[in-house]
Structures are given as C-alpha cells and as structure tokens.
Amino acid sequence: MTTHLPVIEIRIVECRDDGIDVRLRGIKIKSSRQRELGLSADMFQQASLVRYPRLEGTDPDLLYRRAVVIQRFIKLLDSVLHHLVPAWDHTVGTFSWLKHIKQFLLLSKRRTALIAQCLKDSETSKPNFMPRLYINRRLAMEHRDNPALDPGCKNAVFTQVHEGLKPSDKYEKPLDYRWPLRYDQWWECKFIAEGIIDQGGGFRDSLADMSEELCPSSAESPVPLPFFVRTSNQVLALPGFVWKQLTGEEVSWSKDFPAVDSVLVKLLEVMEVMDKETFEFKFGQELTYTTVLSDQRMVELIPNGGSTVVRYEDRKEFIRLVQKARLEESKEQIAAMQAGLLKVVPQAVLDLLTWQELEKKVCGDPEVTVDALKKLTRFEDFEPSDTRVQYFWEALGNFTNEDRSRFLRFVTGRSRLPARIYIYPDKLGSETTDALPESSTCSSSLYLPNYATAKVCEEKLRYAAYNCVAIDTDMSPWEE
Numbered sequence: 001m002t003t004h005l006p007v008i009e010i011r012i013v014e015c016r017d018d019g020i021d022v023r024l025r026g027i028k029i030k031s032s033r034q035r036e037l038g039l040s041a042d043m044f045q046q047a048s049l050v051r052y053p054r055l056e057g058t059d060p061d062l063l064y065r066r067a068v069v070i071q072r073f074i075k076l077l078d079s080v081l082h083h084l085v086p087a088w089d090h091t092v093g094t095f096s097w098l099k100h101i102k103q104f105l106l107l108s109k110r111r112t113a114l115i116a117q118c119l120k121d122s123e124t125s126k127p128n129f130m131p132r133l134y135i136n137r138r139l140a141m142e143h144r145d146n147p148a149l150d151p152g153c154k155n156a157v158f159t160q161v162h163e164g165l166k167p168s169d170k171y172e173k174p175l176d177y178r179w180p181l182r183y184d185q186w187w188e189c190k191f192i193a194e195g196i197i198d199q200g201g202g203f204r205d206s207l208a209d210m211s212e213e214l215c216p217s218s219a220e221s222p223v224p225l226p227f228f229v230r231t232s233n234q235v236l237a238l239p240g241f242v243w244k245q246l247t248g249e250e251v252s253w254s255k256d257f258p259a260v261d262s263v264l265v266k267l268l269e270v271m272e273v274m275d276k277e278t279f280e281f282k283f284g285q286e287l288t289y290t291t292v293l294s295d296q297r298m299v300e301l302i303p304n305g306g307s308t309v310v311r312y313e314d315r316k317e318f319i320r321l322v323q324k325a326r327l328e329e330s331k332e333q334i335a336a337m338q339a340g341l342l343k344v345v346p347q348a349v350l351d352l353l354t355w356q357e358l359e360k361k362v363c364g365d366p367e368v369t370v371d372a373l374k375k376l377t378r379f380e381d382f383e384p385s386d387t388r389v390q391y392f393w394e395a396l397g398n399f400t401n402e403d404r405s406r407f408l409r410f411v412t413g414r415s416r417l418p419a420r421i422y423i424y425p426d427k428l429g430s431e432t433t434d435a436l437p438e439s440s441t442c443s444s445s446l447y448l449p450n451y452a453t454a455k456v457c458e459e460k461l462r463y464a465a466y467n468c469v470a471i472d473t474d475m476s477p478w479e480e
Contacts, residue, residue, distance in 0.1 A: 039067055070104060078110045085114050085348045102249055102354050111352050122346045124178045131175075131187040133164035135206060138193060140213075157209040161187075177344045201441025204413030211415075237366070243355035245334045246341060253323045260294070261326065268319045276312045285309050291322045293329045301325060364416030368404040370397050377421045388448055388457075392423070395458035406465035413441035423448050436464050 042048070044060040044067070055063065105111055139155040153159050165187065167174050177186065189202035196202050215237040239259035244251050251257075258265045271279070289305030292298050300306055301321040310318045341350070350358070365372070373396060382389055396404060405415045412419040426438065426447040437460060438447040451457040 039064075039071060043067075070107070073101075074104060074107045074109075077104075078108055081108065081110050081114060085118065085352065100250075102247070105352060106354065115349050115352050118346050118348045118352075122178055123180055124176055126179045126183040127175060130185070131165060132190060133161060133187050133206070134190045134192060135160050135164075136192040137209065140209070144213075156213050157206060158213050161206060161210060197442070199442035201413045201443070205409075205441060208409055208413060208415055237363075238359070240355055240359075242330070242334060242337075243359045246338050247350050247353055247355045247358050249355055251327065253327065257323075257326065264322075264326070268322060271315055272319055279312045279315065283310070287318075289318060289321065291325050293326070299325060364414070364418060366401075366405075366416055368401055368408055368417055370404075372417055373404070373408075373421070376418060377423060380422060380424050382423070382425065388425070388450055391451055391454040391457040392448060392461075394454040395461050398458050399462065403462055403465060407461060410465045410468060411439045411441065411446045412444040420444055421446060425450070434460070436460055436468065439464075439468075 041060065041064045044063040046060070049055050049060075135157055136155070137157065140157045140160070143150040143153065143155040147153075150156075165175065175186070179186075185198075185200045185203045187203060187206075188198045189196065189206050190198070191202060191205075239256070241251055241256040241260055244256060253265070274282075287310045289301040289308045289310060290298050291301060298306075301318070302308060353361070370393065374393070379389055396407070399407065408417070408419055408421075409415040411421050422443065422445045424445060424447050426433075426435070426449045428435070428449060431450060432452050433449045434451065434456060435449050437449060439445060440447075449460070451460065
C-alpha cells in the first residue's frame with residue numbers, strides 16, 4: 001500500500017570508525033503538500049472509487065491494468081503527435097479512428113502546446129481600422145415582441161451586425177478574425193439612442209445580444225435559428241449534439257439527442273417495446289410516416305408517407321426513419337457553422353479539442369457560482385469591515401444561477417465566466433441610499449451604493465440586472 005507521510009524523520013544510530021567528523025544528528029523531511037504518487041493499484045480500491053459509482057463492482061485489478069494500457073498509449077501518442085499535427089491527411093481511413101479516442105487526448109502532455117502553436121502559426125496581424133457599427137436595439141426589441149412585423153429578421157441585432165461588417169466595396173477584404181488573443185475588441189458599437197463610448201463593453205454587449213437572439217431562454221421567443229436548444233442564461237446554448245459534430249466526434253441517438261428532444265426519444269423507446277394491443281389502442285390509424293422537425297415543419301419519411309399508416313410490424317422501421325430524419329435535420333446548418341469556424345480556427349486545433357473543451361472556449365462556463373465570482377471580484381476603496389461587501393455577497397448568495405448570469409452581464413457585458421469585476425463605492429460614499437447601482441461594462445466596474453440591509457441590496461441588484469439593459473451613462477444619447 002502507498003501512504004502519504006507528511007513528516008519523515010531519519011536518525012543516525014551508529015557510525016563506523018567512531019564517527020570521526022560526523023556532525024549530522026538527524027534528517028527531517030517535510031512536504032508542504034501531498035504529491036502525486038503516480039499510477040498504482042491502490043487508486044482502484046473500493047474506498048477510492050466512491051466518487052465513481054459507475055465503476056462499482058468492477059475488478060480493481062482490471063481497472064488498474066486498463067489504466068496502465070491507456071497511460072502507455074498516451075505516451076506513445078505523445079511521442080509522435082508533433083509529427084502528425086497539423087500534417088495528417090484527413091482522407092486517410094485511419095484518421096477517422098481519432099474521433100474514437102478524443103476523450104483520451106485530455107491526458108496528453110504535448111497537446112496543449114501543440115494547440116497553442118497551431119493557433120499562433122495561424123495568427124494574422126490586427127486590422128488597421130476598427131469597424132464602427134450603428135445598432136438599433138429598440139428595433140431589435142420590437143422585432144422580438146412581434147416578429148410578424150419583421151419576418152426577415154432585418155432588425156435583429158444579429159442581422160444588423162452581419163450587414164455592418166460586410167465589405168463596403170469589392171476591393172475591401174473581409175475580416176478574418178485570426179488575430180492575436182490580446183486584440184479583444186473586433187468592432188466598435190454605437191447603440192442608437194443610448195449614450196455609449198464603446199471601449200469594449202458595447203462590443204461584448206452586442207455579442208451577448210446576438211447569442212440571446214440565437215438561443216433565447218423563452219419558448220415563445222422568435223428564433224432566427226430554430227434548431228438551437230432553448231436553455232436559459234447561456235451564450236450559444238447548443239447541445240452536445242452540435243458541439244460533437246463541430247469537432248468531428250460521432251453522435252448517437254440515445255446519448256446525444258435527448259438534449260434536443262427528450263420527449264421524442266422517450267416516446268420512441270416506449271413504442272419499440274410496447275405490445276400490439278397497446279400500439280393499436282394508442283395510435284390506431286393515426287400514426288403515419290411523417291415527423292415534425294425542430295422548426296415545426298412536418299416532413300414525410302417515405303414517398304406518400306402522409307397517407308401511409310404505420311403498422312405494428314413496421315414500427316421499428318418507422319423508428320429508424322424518424323431517428324435518421326431528426327439526426328440529419330441540421331446537417332446543412334452545422335456544416336455551415338463548421339466552415340465558418342474553420343475560417344477562424346485551424347482544422348488541427350478542432351482535431352485536438354474535445355467537444356466539451358470547444359464549448360467552454362467559445363462560451364465560457366455556464367455555471368456562475370459565488371465562489372467563482374469571489375475569485376474574480378476585486379473591491380476598490382472599501383474597508384475590510386464595510387457592510388456593503390457583506391451585503392453584496394449575501395445578496396449574490398441568494399441569487400439563482402440565472403440571476404447571477406444577468407448580474408454578470410449588467411456589469412461586464414458577458415453572461416458567462418470568466419469575467420473580472422471591479423467594485424467601487426458609488427458617488428454618495430458612505431451615505432445610505434436606495435438608489436440603483438451603476439455599472440460600466442467597458443471597464444467591468446460596479447458602483448455599489450450603501451444599502452441599509454442585505455435584503456435591499458439583493459432587490460436593487462436583481463432589478464438592475466434584469467431591467468437596466470440600455471447603456472446611458474457614458475454620454476448623452478443625443479450628443480452625436
């Protein structure tokens with residue numbers, strides 16, 4: 001058994017030759033932290049597997065030997081990875097096997113450096129000018145409230161940004177977005193009828209607006225891209241079903257499609273095992289060879305499928321056809337997304353990233369915890385004992401994840417972590433007030449009033465997070 005010993009003391013009991021010139025009386029070794037002892041069979045004993053219930057009942061020796069094989073495989077892969085990336089041929093049949101071991105790539109010691117190198121090699125110099133976009137968010141809001149007035153989505157922020165970034169003439173080159181990481185503002189926003197001097201906050205706000213339009217949290221919201229799953233508070237809240245295809249990983253009906261349409265997955269599972277009497281009672285002559293896609297279009301699964309009744313004996317073929325239609329319904333859109341992604345990120349980087357990593361790099365962390373916010377928040381000009389600090393954290397502790405995400409956007413223009421926050425006392429200083437807090441998204445700063453109680457602080461922060469969307473503190477909206 002391997003054991004971590006925080007203190008090891010060695011004493012010299014006897015010295016040869018009467019110990020001439022020996023002055024060492026003892027050796028005391030202290031470790032400041034428990035070091036990783038490497039792979040050992042002890043890791044797979046029952047007591048160590050309590051966090052992994054799916055491994056319960058598996059022979060520990062079998063787990064250990066599998067781990068040894070995986071470790072050896074990763075070592076061999078690391079020894080040749082720099083020869084393969086980015087020179088490998090995607091048309092070679094053996095390359096397709098890479099998708100089956102992508103999750104193992106997380107163990108690679110060379111992968112991170114290769115990804116960084118590939119990104120650096122593909123960098124281009126930053127543009128000589130920054131595009132200035134004029135965006136009317138009031139029109140965009142009217143479009144959301146009544147999409148029938150704007151069926152072409154011309155007033156959506158997404159469309160306004162797309163039109164604003166188009167080259168003005170045939171000689172102007174389109175932006176390539178392969179710029180260095182430190183160049184973190186790609187265009188300047190002028191929100192019409194809002195007072196803003198965009199030093200980054202307006203740009204981030206426009207990204208958040210577009211993401212919310214593409215993946216609204218409300219089921220009643222008009223969706224420019226109807227396939228995308230509706231999940232509250234997340235930027236580009238796409239299911240793993242989409243991210244997997246963007247990174248070239250295989251998708252399966254049972255594992256991945258429940259995130260898109262869990263009701264349909266369950267219905268087909270029940271249909272497959274039900275008896276004939278139940279099938280005929282539930283469906284009778286009403287079930288035909290048709291299915292409804294994510295955009296609510298009904299499609300036929302076979303020629304004249306709308307008038308062909310599904311018989312009990314053919315239900316498995318019907319299930320197969322439904323699964324095929326739904327799995328492939330977004331094929332064209334995902335291919336377009338991947339093509340756009342590859343204009344910014346080299347193919348080799350996508351090959352080396354798992355779908356979970358790609359999602360996090362694109363979107364950030366959807367879970368906004370208080371602990372994470374504490375690590376990213378800095379208080380300026382506050383005394384350690386200031387009640388405003390105490391009330392602030394108490395308020396955020398009572399927030400839901402959705403509330404904290406909204407608060408994060410109110411302060412930084414981003415709705416996901418990581419995002420640094422700087423908090424200052426408001427202009428009234430220590431004077432008690434019930435005024436709303438102010439923020440500057442360009443500098444990710446919050447100006448926190450001195451509230452009488454934690455409850456008041458919670459109410460004011462929540463109200464500001466949900467209702468104070470317009471940017472109007474940089475300048476008068478009518479100065480230009």
